[in-house]
Amino acid sequence: MTETITFSLNGQQVAVPAGLSILDAAALHGVRIPSLCHHPDQRVKANCRVCVVEVEGQKNLAASCATPVTAGMKVRTNSPRIRETVQTILELIFANHPQECLTCIRNGNCELRRLAADYGIREVKGEMATDALPLDTSTPSLVRDPNKCIKCGRCAEVCHHVQETGILYSHYRSVDVQVAPEYGKSLSDVACVLCGQCAAVCPVGAIHEKDDTALVWEALDDPAKHVVVQVAPAVRVSIAEEFGQAPGTIATGRLVSALRKLGFDRVFDTDFTADLTIMEEGHELLHRLQSGGALPLITSCSPGWVKYIEHSYPELLPHVSTCKSPQQMFGALAKTYYAGKAGIDPADIFVVSIMPCTAKKFESQRPEMNASGHQDVDAVLTTRELGRILKQAGVDFAALDDSVFDDPLGISTGAAAIFGVTGGVMEAALRTVYEVVTGQELESVEFTAVRGLQGIKEATVDLAGTPVKVAVAHGLGNARRIMDLVRAGLADYTFIEIMACPGGCIGGGGQPYGTTDTVRRQRIEATYRVDAGLALRKSHQNPAVAKLYAEFLRQPLSEISHHLLHTKYRNRSLYKLKG
Amino acid sequence: MSTQRQSVKDIVTAPAAGQAALLQALLAVQDASPENYVSEEAVNEIAHLLGISRSRVYSTASFYSVISLKPRGRHIVRVCINAPCENAGKQAVLAALEQELGVGLGCTTPDGRFTLEGVSCLGACYMSPAIKIDNQLYGDLTAEAAVAIIRRCREEENIGHTA
Ligand code: SF4
Ligand code: SF4
Numbered sequence: 001m002t003e004t005i006t007f008s009l010n011g012q013q014v015a016v017p018a019g020l021s022i023l024d025a026a027a028l029h030g031v032r033i034p035s036l037c038h039h040p041d042q043r044v045k046a047n048c049r050v051c052v053v054e055v056e057g058q059k060n061l062a063a064s065c066a067t068p069v070t071a072g073m074k075v076r077t078n079s080p081r082i083r084e085t086v087q088t089i090l091e092l093i094f095a096n097h098p099q100e101c102l103t104c105i106r107n108g109n110c111e112l113r114r115l116a117a118d119y120g121i122r123e124v125k126g127e128m129a130t131d132a133l134p135l136d137t138s139t140p141s142l143v144r145d146p147n148k149c150i151k152c153g154r155c156a157e158v159c160h161h162v163q164e165t166g167i168l169y170s171h172y173r174s175v176d177v178q179v180a181p182e183y184g185k186s187l188s189d190v191a192c193v194l195c196g197q198c199a200a201v202c203p204v205g206a207i208h209e210k211d212d213t214a215l216v217w218e219a220l221d222d223p224a225k226h227v228v229v230q231v232a233p234a235v236r237v238s239i240a241e242e243f244g245q246a247p248g249t250i251a252t253g254r255l256v257s258a259l260r261k262l263g264f265d266r267v268f269d270t271d272f273t274a275d276l277t278i279m280e281e282g283h284e285l286l287h288r289l290q291s292g293g294a295l296p297l298i299t300s301c302s303p304g305w306v307k308y309i310e311h312s313y314p315e316l317l318p319h320v321s322t323c324k325s326p327q328q329m330f331g332a333l334a335k336t337y338y339a340g341k342a343g344i345d346p347a348d349i350f351v352v353s354i355m356p357c358t359a360k361k362f363e364s365q366r367p368e369m370n371a372s373g374h375q376d377v378d379a380v381l382t383t384r385e386l387g388r389i390l391k392q393a394g395v396d397f398a399a400l401d402d403s404v405f406d407d408p409l410g411i412s413t414g415a416a417a418i419f420g421v422t423g424g425v426m427e428a429a430l431r432t433v434y435e436v437v438t439g440q441e442l443e444s445v446e447f448t449a450v451r452g453l454q455g456i457k458e459a460t461v462d463l464a465g466t467p468v469k470v471a472v473a474h475g476l477g478n479a480r481r482i483m484d485l486v487r488a489g490l491a492d493y494t495f496i497e498i499m500a501c502p503g504g505c506i507g508g509g510g511q512p513y514g515t516t517d518t519v520r521r522q523r524i525e526a527t528y529r530v531d532a533g534l535a536l537r538k539s540h541q542n543p544a545v546a547k548l549y550a551e552f553l554r555q556p557l558s559e560i561s562h563h564l565l566h567t568k569y570r571n572r573s574l575y576k577l578k579g
Numbered sequence: 580m581s582t583q584r585q586s587v588k589d590i591v592t593a594p595a596a597g598q599a600a601l602l603q604a605l606l607a608v609q610d611a612s613p614e615n616y617v618s619e620e621a622v623n624e625i626a627h628l629l630g631i632s633r634s635r636v637y638s639t640a641s642f643y644s645v646i647s648l649k650p651r652g653r654h655i656v657r658v659c660i661n662a663p664c665e666n667a668g669k670q671a672v673l674a675a676l677e678q679e680l681g682v683g684l685g686c687t688t689p690d691g692r693f694t695l696e697g698v699s700c701l702g703a704c705y706m707s708p709a710i711k712i713d714n715q716l717y718g719d720l721t722a723e724a725a726v727a728i729i730r731r732c733r734e735e736e737n738i739g740h741t742a
């Protein structure tokens with residue numbers, strides 16, 4: 001039990017748990033103090049000062065995000081002095097900020113713009129002091145607009161202390177400060193994994209997903225194209241947030257209806273190929289166990305993670321499953337198996353994916369991803385872009401009725417649904433591998449040891465008398481700790497699941513803004529409800545997958561499976577010095 | 580080896596350097612560099628050896644004005660450009676230095692000997708206008724005195740070379 005303390009908030013005595021900042025304590029009592037550099041999941045940075053309050057007995061205004069509340073403290077959050085100070089700070093920021101709100105991608109959800117509205121800023125004084133800096137459009141995933149950066153440091157914090165990829169940091173001094181890669185390099189020239197976690201925490205439009213909605217409209221508007229769409233598991237538990245609904249709202253049926261309204265010829269489900277991934281990867285694991293292949297086997301469905309290991313631990317690449325991600329398996333099958341069944345020339349098929357992830361855009365453009373003879377996935381939209389394109393189409397999401405995915409690439413099990421959360425791929429794999437190895441039915445399908453937001457999770461599973469140790473990590477900082485153990489030969493795991501984003505795909509860099517650990521938990525909880533609500537919860541029970549093997553692939557790891565569903569990786573190490 | 584890589588390794592891993600902080604490492608690498616700067620290669624090597632990101636090394640290097648990320652002359656001539664020195668006649672001193680060296684602020688002489696830099700306050704306001712050449716302060720300067728100092732530097736270096 002935490003201790004409760006009482007303090008005075010704008011003249012009222014209020015009780016809060018001890019140890020909170022003034023900012024958080026006030027929020028518990030209905031007072032929203034403005035903030036910019038503060039992020040609920042991050043350490044205190046206290047560089048923007050828009051959160052100032054008056055504390056009785058202190059001469060200077062205090063930054064409420066950085067000041068712990070103490071018993072008996074007398075705090076004022078609203079006074080002429082505070083309003084004036086905040087207004088001045090905002091005016092100073094705006095004096096160095098492009099006046100582009102109307103055309104800015106963050107127009108509807110920019111934290112700075114909201115403050116300007118709240119504080120009634122009606123005039124921007126002075127001319128822009130600095131020259132326009134070039135945009136970074138070097139990657140298929142992200143766009144960095146340094147001109148809109150307010151130097152709050154949130155991206156650097158996530159990039160250095162959560163992902164530990166160490167790409168974005170603050171450089172130079174005073175008015176020249178820039179938050180960027182070293183030497184002003186573009187993101188494609190450094191070891192950025194394109195996870196988009198920086199974009200997810202940026203309060204403004206300074207770093208954001210590359211918007212591909214125009215590409216999708218073009219395909220939808222082209223009568224010669226047969227446009228099919230696949231939706232990742234994590235999108236169904238987050239898309240409703242784009243339309244103002246609470247995090248954790250399950251919207252699978254409405255999502256399908258919305259995509260039909262947009263004009264897609266077929267609405268399919270990435271969950272179908274998630275089940276297929278389990279079949280392939282589960283058998284890959286068994287094969288490696290039996291044939292003495294490289295162990296631990298490490299999952300490969302998170303493209304940010306794959307890019308990370310290619311940059312940072314290339315010597316461990318033989319451990320990575322050769323399975324493509326569900327997105328890419330889907331693309332390869334859509335332009336072969338489905339094209340054949342539907343009697344459509346694959347050249348006329350346009351595959352769109354809706355993903356929670358910015359790295360998926362990069363993945364779809366990897367040169368290896370053309371097993372069908374065409375680029376397997378033509379365009380990737382993040383959840384945020386889907387929200388945007390639905391709004392453009394005038395879809396009233398709240399008013400939609402439910403409908404169901406199309407056959408055959410729309411049929412899936414609960415095992416696929418949980419791919420969207422950390423531990424989900426592991427749990428899905430265990431459900432199948434257990435039954436394949438033991439020949440017995442799994443009594444309890446829920447492996448709770450691999451669930452939840454703990455950074456690294458471990459479990460030991462009894463497979464017909466053989467104990468198999470597994471580990472799960474999410475967020476690349478945690479992945480790095482496990483990889484260091486593997487590299488040092490200190491890890492006795494057989495199977496490791498890694499997802500680049502904290503919480504797994506539900507916390508992906510392309511998800512609706514406002515993702516915090518609280519929101520992650522709500523999306524995770526919703527994901528497990530999706531799983532529990534399905535009749536089939538094991539991938540090997542998926543009848544459409546069974547049919548796919550019978551009609552087309554023959555069996556897991558067959559030659560055609562290898563050709564379409566498996567891939568290779570490359571060494572992207574940057575630690576190569578010339579001279 | 581035309582690069583700074585080996586010397587960086589020696590400095591950062593030298594027993595004396597031990598847990599050398601990033602700034603110390605940068606300064607030592609710069610001091611050891613004939614061109615008086617920290618190269619990109621050196622930034623990368625320091626990051627690797629200290630186990631921190633290149634971005635963080637660059638951040639510190641670009642924050643401190645004593646560190647240069649561009650090649651410089653063997654001697655750094657720093658001219659104070661703050662108000663007290665300005666008022667005491669910095670203009671004339673700077674003009675004389677530019678004339679004598681043949682380069683403007685921020686530039687290096689073609690012979691690679693001198694880099695002329697502007698800095699804010701050398702902590703020598705009591706003897707403004709002031710300049711600093713490498714670690715040596717000179718105050719209460721006139722244009723003539725400044726030129727004489729540069730000429731003396733050249734001579735000393737020439738002697739050093741022949742000796
Ligand atoms: S980042 Fe925000 S304040 Fe800046 S132009 Fe975009 S919407 Fe406007
Ligand atoms: S995409 Fe990920 S790795 Fe790249 S800069 Fe952003 S947080 Fe860092």
Ligand code: SF4
Pocket residue numbers: 148149150151152153154155156179198201202203204206207
């Ligand atoms: S890019 Fe965004 S998150 Fe990063 S410092 Fe700039 S404003 Fe803050």
Ligand code: FES
Pocket residue numbers: 034035036037038045046047048049050051052063064065066
């Ligand atoms: S939010 Fe408190 S200083 Fe930025």
Ligand code: FES
Pocket residue numbers: 659660661662663664699700701702703704707709
């Ligand atoms: S102002 Fe020139 S030395 Fe202080």
